[in-house]
Amino acid sequence: xxxxxxxxxxxxxxxxxxxxxxxxxxxxxxxxxxxxxxxxxxxxxxxxxxxxxxxxxxxxxxxxxxxxxxxxxxxxxxxxxxxxxxxxxxxxxxxxxxxxxxxxxxxxxxxx
Amino acid sequence: xxxxxxxxxxxxxxxxxxxxxxxxxxxxxxxxxxxxxxxxxxxxxxxxxxxxxxxxxxxxxxxxxxxxxxxxxxxxxxxxxxxxxxxxxxxxxxxxxxxxxxxxxxxxxxxxxx
Numbered sequence: 001x002x003x004x005x006x007x008x009x010x011x012x013x014x015x016x017x018x019x020x021x022x023x024x025x026x027x028x029x030x031x032x033x034x035x036x037x038x039x040x041x042x043x044x045x046x047x048x049x050x051x052x053x054x055x056x057x058x059x060x061x062x063x064x065x066x067x068x069x070x071x072x073x074x075x076x077x078x079x080x081x082x083x084x085x086x087x088x089x090x091x092x093x094x095x096x097x098x099x100x101x102x103x104x105x106x107x108x109x110x111x112x
Numbered sequence: 113x114x115x116x117x118x119x120x121x122x123x124x125x126x127x128x129x130x131x132x133x134x135x136x137x138x139x140x141x142x143x144x145x146x147x148x149x150x151x152x153x154x155x156x157x158x159x160x161x162x163x164x165x166x167x168x169x170x171x172x173x174x175x176x177x178x179x180x181x182x183x184x185x186x187x188x189x190x191x192x193x194x195x196x197x198x199x200x201x202x203x204x205x206x207x208x209x210x211x212x213x214x215x216x217x218x219x220x221x222x223x224x225x226x
Contacts, residue, residue, distance in 0.1 A: 006154075030212075033215075042202055042217040042218060043202070043215075043217045048212060092211035099145075099160060099211075100157075100211065100215065101157075102147075102155040102156070103154055104153055104154035105154045105155075
């Protein structure tokens with residue numbers, strides 16, 4: 001079945017440092033979504049990428065979708081303590097069921 | 113109500129007991145989902161429903177059942193709880209079952225099976 005893997009599992013950075021999480025799929029994806037879950041909270045949608053090679057930005061966050069549509073990344077520039085949480089990617093393939101498969105997540109800790 | 117609500121917030125349950133986790137949404141979304149979240153394993157889909165009256169199995173359906181009698185409610189039942197079902201359970205919904213739809217998550221239910 002489809003697998004979506006994320007690395008690293010955990011990252012601890014000093015405030016102001018950059019952070020990147022990577023998402024890799026065993027199959028070609030039709031689209032990829034990114035979610036953020038604050039500690040003790042629930043996942044909240046951040047963004048969706050659909051096109052091969054697509055790059056989208058949200059303030060200090062940059063999202064990329066690979067040319068082969070098998071990988072994606074989220075890069076945060078100059079992290080802040082408000083960035084703390086777990087970041088999940090979720091992808092789907094063009095199958096009848098079309099359910100999203102979530103990655104295992106990357107937990108980000110930011111030291112002030 | 114605004115969005116998705118789940119009940120209870122948390123529960124401690126003896127093994128072998130039956131338990132129903134409730135989920136209600138007021139967004140008139142067609143599709144609803146149940147996930148479990150375990151450390152290091154991310155969110156795994158248990159069951160889903162593309163529209164009222166239909167349900168389907170996800171990645172980890174064993175030991176769980178669901179029903180979708182109407183658009184708003186999507187309860188998850190553990191017929192006979194086991195300790196491996198200790199987890200945080202999230203209900204989610206999306207306007208349709210399309211893969212490009214955003215999923216909206218409820219606050220979660222923390223379940224401990226002893």
